[in-house]
Amino acid sequence: MTRKRRRLVFVLAGMVLLAGAAAIVLSALSDNLVFFYSPTDLVTKHVPDGRRLRIGGLVADHSLHKAADEKTVTFDVTDERNQVAVTYTGALPDLFREGQGVVVEGVREPNGTVMASTVLAKHDERYMPPEVVDALKRAGRWQENAATAAKSP
Amino acid sequence: MIIELGHFALMLALPLALIQAAVPLWGAHRRHAGMMALADLTALAQFALIALAFATLMNAYVTSDFSVLNVAENSSSAKPLLYKITGLWGNHEGSMLLWVLILTLFGAAVAWFGDNLPPALKARVLSVQAMIGAGFFLFILFTSDPFQRLANPPLDGNGLNPILQDPGLAFHPPMLYLGYVGFSVAFSFAVAALLEGRVDAAWARWVRPWTLAAWCALTVGIAMGSWWAYYTLGWGGWWFWDPVENASFMPWLVGTALLHSAIVVEKRDALKTWTVLLAILAFSLSLVGTFLVRSGVLTSVHAFALDPRRGVFILVLLAVAIGGSLILYAVRAPALQGGGLFAPVSREGALVLNNLLLATGAATVFLGTLYPLFLDAVGGPKLSVGYPFFDRTFVPLMVPLLLAVSVGPFLAWKRGDLRGALQRLWIAFGLAVLVGAIALYVTQGGPILAVGGLMLAAWVGLGAITEWIERTKLNWRRAIHLPRAAHGMTLAHLGLAVTVTGIAGSAWQTERIVVMKPGDNLSIGGYTLHLDRIGQSDTPSYHAERADISVSADGKAVAAMHPEKRTYPLEQMTRGETAIRTTLLADLYLALGDNDGKGGATIRAYWKPLVPWIWIGAVFMALGGVLSLSDRRFRIGVARRRAPAGAAVEPGE
Numbered sequence: 001m002t003r004k005r006r007r008l009v010f011v012l013a014g015m016v017l018l019a020g021a022a023a024i025v026l027s028a029l030s031d032n033l034v035f036f037y038s039p040t041d042l043v044t045k046h047v048p049d050g051r052r053l054r055i056g057g058l059v060a061d062h063s064l065h066k067a068a069d070e071k072t073v074t075f076d077v078t079d080e081r082n083q084v085a086v087t088y089t090g091a092l093p094d095l096f097r098e099g100q101g102v103v104v105e106g107v108r109e110p111n112g113t114v115m116a117s118t119v120l121a122k123h124d125e126r127y128m129p130p131e132v133v134d135a136l137k138r139a140g141r142w143q144e145n146a147a148t149a150a151k152s153p
Numbered sequence: 154m155i156i157e158l159g160h161f162a163l164m165l166a167l168p169l170a171l172i173q174a175a176v177p178l179w180g181a182h183r184r185h186a187g188m189m190a191l192a193d194l195t196a197l198a199q200f201a202l203i204a205l206a207f208a209t210l211m212n213a214y215v216t217s218d219f220s221v222l223n224v225a226e227n228s229s230s231a232k233p234l235l236y237k238i239t240g241l242w243g244n245h246e247g248s249m250l251l252w253v254l255i256l257t258l259f260g261a262a263v264a265w266f267g268d269n270l271p272p273a274l275k276a277r278v279l280s281v282q283a284m285i286g287a288g289f290f291l292f293i294l295f296t297s298d299p300f301q302r303l304a305n306p307p308l309d310g311n312g313l314n315p316i317l318q319d320p321g322l323a324f325h326p327p328m329l330y331l332g333y334v335g336f337s338v339a340f341s342f343a344v345a346a347l348l349e350g351r352v353d354a355a356w357a358r359w360v361r362p363w364t365l366a367a368w369c370a371l372t373v374g375i376a377m378g379s380w381w382a383y384y385t386l387g388w389g390g391w392w393f394w395d396p397v398e399n400a401s402f403m404p405w406l407v408g409t410a411l412l413h414s415a416i417v418v419e420k421r422d423a424l425k426t427w428t429v430l431l432a433i434l435a436f437s438l439s440l441v442g443t444f445l446v447r448s449g450v451l452t453s454v455h456a457f458a459l460d461p462r463r464g465v466f467i468l469v470l471l472a473v474a475i476g477g478s479l480i481l482y483a484v485r486a487p488a489l490q491g492g493g494l495f496a497p498v499s500r501e502g503a504l505v506l507n508n509l510l511l512a513t514g515a516a517t518v519f520l521g522t523l524y525p526l527f528l529d530a531v532g533g534p535k536l537s538v539g540y541p542f543f544d545r546t547f548v549p550l551m552v553p554l555l556l557a558v559s560v561g562p563f564l565a566w567k568r569g570d571l572r573g574a575l576q577r578l579w580i581a582f583g584l585a586v587l588v589g590a591i592a593l594y595v596t597q598g599g600p601i602l603a604v605g606g607l608m609l610a611a612w613v614g615l616g617a618i619t620e621w622i623e624r625t626k627l628n629w630r631r632a633i634h635l636p637r638a639a640h641g642m643t644l645a646h647l648g649l650a651v652t653v654t655g656i657a658g659s660a661w662q663t664e665r666i667v668v669m670k671p672g673d674n675l676s677i678g679g680y681t682l683h684l685d686r687i688g689q690s691d692t693p694s695y696h697a698e699r700a701d702i703s704v705s706a707d708g709k710a711v712a713a714m715h716p717e718k719r720t721y722p723l724e725q726m727t728r729g730e731t732a733i734r735t736t737l738l739a740d741l742y743l744a745l746g747d748n749d750g751k752g753g754a755t756i757r758a759y760w761k762p763l764v765p766w767i768w769i770g771a772v773f774m775a776l777g778g779v780l781s782l783s784d785r786r787f788r789i790g791v792a793r794r795r796a797p798a799g800a801a802v803e804p805g806e
Contacts, residue, residue, distance in 0.1 A: 009497045014509055021513045024546050025520060032542035036535035052539060071666050091388055091666065091746060091757055094718070094727045105539075 034105060039082040042108070049110050052117075055084060056103045064098055077104060077114075088116040095121040156221055159209025160300035162202040163250075166257070167290040169195050169202070173283035177276035181348075189276035193264040196279050199286065200261035207254045210299055214241050220306035223247060223299040229310040229723055231693040232318070239323035240313045245463075246299035248326055252443070253289050255327075255334040259363075260286065263338060270359060277345035278338075285337055288470045296463045312723040315695070321381035328374030329401055333439035335367020336408060340436035343429045344478055347485040352425040357418035360432065362782055364415060368408045369778035375401050376771035387729040387744040389662070389759050391767060394543040399522040400442035406515040407435040410508045417501050421493045421566060424501070426486045427508070433482060437475040438515070444471055445522075499569040503561030510554040517546040555609045555653065558646055559616020577623065581615035599661055606657025614650030617643050641781030648773025651766050658763020666746075670753040678760025680741055681705050682714075687754055695719040697730070700745050700754060704734065716745040716756070740764050 036054045037047060047053065060076035060083055067073070073092065076083040086104050096102065096119065106116035173195040180188025210223070214237050219225040227247070228240040241247040260282040267275050293299070316322070342360045346352045378398065383391040392398065411431040417424045444467045495501040521538045529535060559581060563574035575582075589608035592599070621643040625632040632640075665677050675682045685701040697717045704712040714732035721727070734741045739762040746755030 003494060006494065006497065010505065013497070013506075017509055017513060021517060021546070021550060024549055025517050028542045028545040029521075029524075029538070032539040032545070034537045034539045036537065054537060091744070091755075094387065094729055105537075 039077055039079045039084045042084050042112075043082045047108060049108050052105065052107055053114075054103055054105045055086075055114060056101070057083075059096070059098045059100060059102050061098050074113075077102060085113040086116050086119075087113055088119055090119075092119055093121040097121075155209050156213050156218070156300055156302070159206040160298075162205040162209075163290065163300070164294065166199050166202040166206070166253075167287060167294065169199050170283045170287040170290055173199070174280050174287055178280040178348075181273040181276040181280075184273070186272065189272050192276050192279035192283075196257070196260040196264035196282070199283070200257040203250075203254050203257045206300075207250055210247065210250060211238065211241060214238060217310065219308070219310050220303050221299075222301040222303050225303060225307055225310045227311065227313055229312040231309075231723075232313060233694075235320070235323060236313055236318045239317070242326045243313050243317040246293070246297040248330075249289065249293050249297050250299050251327060252330055252334060253286060253293065255330050256282070256286055256289065256337060259334060259338050263341075263363075267359075274342075274345055274349060274356075277348050278341045281341035281344045282337065285341075285474065288474070292463075292466050292470065296466050309723075312694075312721065315719070315721040315724055315726050315728050316385065318694070319381060319385060321377055321384070325374060325377040325381060328370050328377060330374075332367050332369075332371025332374050332401075332408075333404060333436075333442060335363060335370060336404060336432075336436040336439050338363040339367070339411065339432040340478070343432035344481060346429060346489075347478075347481050350485060350488050352418065352429060352489050354419050354422055357415045357428070360428075361412070361415045361419065364408060364411055364432075364435075365778050365782045368405070368412055369775045369782070371401065371405050371408060372771055372775045372778065375405060376768050376775075380768050383764070384731050384733055384742075385728070387731055387746075388664075388757065389731075389740075389742045389761055389764070391659070391764065394521070394540040396522050397446050399518050399543075400445040403515050403518055403522075404435050404438040404442060406511050406518070407431055407438055410511040410515075411435050413504045413507050413511075417504050421495065421501055423493045423495060424505070424508075425489050429486065429489070430482060431508070431512075433475075433478045437471075437478070438519075440467075440471050440474055443467065493567070495566070496568040498564065498571045500561065500564045500566045502569070503557060503564050506557055507554065507561065510550055510557075514547055514550045514554075517550065518543065521546070552609065555613050555649075558613050558649065559619075562616075562620045562642065562646075578616055578619060581612060581619050584615050585609075585611040596661060603657045603660035606653060606660075610650045610653035610657060613653065614647055617646035617650065636784055638781040638784040641777045641779075641784070643777070644780055645774045645777030648770045648775075648777055650770070651773055652770030655763050655766030655768075655770060658766065659761060662759055662761045662764075664757070664759045666755065666757045668749055668753045669756045670751075673753075675756065675758060677758045678739065678741060678762075679706055680711070680760070682743070682756075682758060684756065687748075687752075690717075694723075695721045698745065698748065698754075700743075700756065702732070702743060702756075704741065714741075714743050716743045718745045735765050737765050737769075738763065 032052075034052045034054050036056065037045070039055060039057050041047070042055065055077055057077040057079045060078040063074075063076035063083075065074050072087065072089045074085060074087050075098075076085055078084075086106070088104070088106075100121065103120040104114060104116045105118040105120075106114045108114050173192055177189050177192035180186075180191070210221075212218075213221045213224050214228055215234070217224065217228060217230045217237065219228075223244065223246050224240075227244045228237055232240065242251045260279060263270075263275070263278060263282065267278075270278070339360050342356065342363070346356055375398075378401070379391045382393065383389055411428065414424050414428045414431055418428050493501075521542050525535075525537050559578060560571070560574050563569075563577055564571070585608045588611040589604050592604045592607045596604075621640075624635060624639060663678060665675060667673075667675055669675060669684045671684050671686045673684050675684075681704070683703045683705070685703055687698065687700050690697045690699055697719045699715050699717045702714045702716070703710060704714055712734050714734060716732040717730040719728055719730055729744050729746075732743045739760060742759040742761055744757040746757055748754045
């Protein structure tokens with residue numbers, strides 16, 4: 001093979017590979033984009049059922065209930081204007097508490113509750129997930145003292 | 154007073170770095186020996202100054218000097234000494250000081266061990282190192298000063314985030330930084346080569362050991378982080394495609410590609426521009442990794458820095474370093490002379506395939522990690538990319554890579570014989586199929602993808618062993634005389650096989666989550682767990698709720714396990730302490746959940762077959778790298794004898 005032919009083979013192989021990778025990436029991306037909503041968004045915007053989504057807010061006080069088997073829990077996530085009920089089966093993070101920030105990933109059921117597959121709690125007292133801050137700000141419930149607390153490094 | 158000395162040393166390092174960035178570069182251009190030699194002196198002095206600064210801060214931590222803000226915020230007098238020490242890099246400011254300590258250490262090492270380098274190349278490398286250093290000194294001095302004093306020192310500090318009070322995480326950041334910053338040397342060499350307009354086999358021989366060292370440290374660092382997540386987060390996940398994990402994984406992927414392409418430059422004088430690009434990208438991704446973790450733009454365990462000013466500063470630093478080096482690359486790379494010819498089916502061809510797949514893999518991870526940030530930055534919707542994205546893009550790309558790993562070493566340089574290579578591998582192929590059949594039979598309809606994973610792992614491992622047997626002919630004398638790099642490759646590829654085995658095996662895990670009262674039994678994975686009691690225990694740092702569980706198999710007691718739930722009053726945090734019993738073939742993993750208030754508690758029990766292999770494999774890979782690093786041709790004296798010959802190309806094997 002001449003130098004040019006060889007180079008052509010490499011370029012073609014590289015392009016085939018890249019095209020394949022791009023195809024995989026695009027198809028996987030379209031299935032796995034998880035949009036973020038605040039509880040108010042879920043009430044006011046049209047959100048299709050059955051799509052994975054993330055919601056962020058505070059765990060509403062006195063809303064945490066455990067089912068008899070101790071594995072399934074239900075709680076409400078609130079931005080202090082609207083709230084949404086969440087059902088989750090599995091182990092809650094150690095830092096999960098009522099009144100604290102949480103990000104829930106799951107699917108919305110036709111009855112309006114969110115069936116969670118992942119629950120992320122904040123990892124220490126000073127840290128608030130940015131999505132939660134955002135949701136609270138949009139609901140006009142963001143307090144400045146909380147803001148400085150969340151921003152201190 | 155001592156801490157001010159450290160602050161002063163850091164300030165003094167900045168002008169020194171600026172001098173080192175400018176004078177040797179000018180000297181290299183003018184061929185002025187004195188100006189070039191200045192770099193050695195300043196590089197060593199920089200390291201001495203930063204080491205002094207680091208030592209004073211360490212002293213403040215060890216003696217619990219709470220008049221220093223950084224110590225007061227991140228330590229307390231009741232902590233064990235280990236966590237007082239590691240508290241230094243458990244926070245943003247201290248960890249940046251560690252970053253520059255390692256950077257100047259590498260700079261000093263190039264100055265000290267680089268006698269055999271051509272003076273102009275060495276001067277340029279050290280000048281680029283100093284530019285990076287100057288950027289980071291400025292960053293620390295202006296946005297993240299760890300030496301700030303408090304006017305009214307508190308009696309005790311705020312303590313250290315409990316999730317960081319752990320031996321696994323204590324040494325995770327230093328290893329990771331050794332890797333990140335180690336790539337800075339490859340980067341400096343690449344930029345210096347672009348400035349000189351020359352890349353040859355000798356250049357590759359100098360770059361490769363630094364890259365190898367960085368790669369080994371990064372491998373260990375990533376494995377430590379994954380292991381820590383596994384035993385600490387309470388449900389035994391070991392990889393989450395979390396942005397911060399991805400941030401360390403991307404430089405690892407590109408660094409792995411760089412290791413392999415540098416071989417081609419060294420042996421065959423080909424793939425030069427590509428290798429230079431990889432060196433630039435590996436360090437650029439390390440910088441992006443630092444940016445991702447340190448700017449606080451991510452929702453992540455690691456986001457303990459939430460200061461936008463720092464983010465902007467790092468963004469500018471990134472733009473200058475990455476943008477500048479890529480522009481230089483675009484201008485100068487075409488001038489680099491293309492090297493040896495090779496056929497698509499050849500050792501070089503196989504290494505090109507390796508590079509293409511690793512680089513594409515890194516690109517998909519990059520896309521999945523940064524796409525949400527990008528959309529957010531341009532005012533698009535807030536979203537995240539779910540972890541299935543990574544499974545569906547990255548894994549398919551790694552399958553051909555694993556298939557090719559076994560074949561590549563059997564191909565000759567320049568022009569290989571694919572059919573011959575496959576013929577020599579038929580035993581490995583047969584055994585891999587057998588492994589798959591046995592796995593199917595034993596697990597009775599387990600996940601089919603995991604069976605495929607096991608077969609791939611067997612193929613990679615057996616391929617590496619076959620190649621080693623062919624090389625050594627099982628003759629020890631022959632094996633000893635082989636270059637150590639050859640054994641290193643075998644060990645690293647075996648490590649890859651072991652890790653893939655662990656990943657595949659984890660698919661067969663079983664879990665039970667139940668509320669148990671003292672006296673209750675639970676069976677999982679062939680074990681019977683008996684909850685003896687739920688008690689309390691206290692240490693100065695935390696209060697623990699603790700379950701005493703006796704484990705038996707076939708009626709015989711095998712272990713007593715004690716998962717705990719720890720509450721840290723000072724930091725007001727709770728974290729679980731899992732109990733793991735490993736047989737190296739499988740882990741029994743217990744975590745203590747919430748108390749139900751009626752004398753019982755939630756116990757999460759998992760049986761995880763083959764999971765320990767994930768980290769054992771990583772250790773093998775790193776050891777393989779160390780073994781290669783000890784190869785004769787990287788040793789100083791040997792290289793020095795060869796250096797006058799300049800671009801002497803080693804004959805292909």
